Amino acid sequence: MSLDLHDLRSWASTNDIAVAARGRIPISVKAEYLYAHSAVARSLGEELGLPIATRGRVSFDACQHIAEAI
Numbered sequence: 001m002s003l004d005l006h007d008l009r010s011w012a013s014t015n016d017i018a019v020a021a022r023g024r025i026p027i028s029v030k031a032e033y034l035y036a037h038s039a040v041a042r043s044l045g046e047e048l049g050l051p052i053a054t055r056g057r058v059s060f061d062a063c064q065h066i067a068e069a070i
Helices: 005-014 027-036 038-047 060-069
Strands: none
Touching: 005 027, 027 038, 027 060, 038 060
C-alpha cells in the first residue's frame, strides 16, 4: 500500500491545512493525515516493518516515524 497523495491533499484542504497542489508534502502534514487515518498508518507501518499495534489508534509518534520513512 502506498500513501494516496490525492486523498491526503483533499483531506488537508477539508481540514484547512495549506498544501500545494503539486510538489512535496511536508512530513508534519503526512503525520497528521496518518494519525487521522489509523488503518492507512497501520498498513504502511507493517509494510515498513515497524511495530504497530493491531488495534486502536496509531500513536502520533509512530505516525511521524512512518511519515519520515515514506
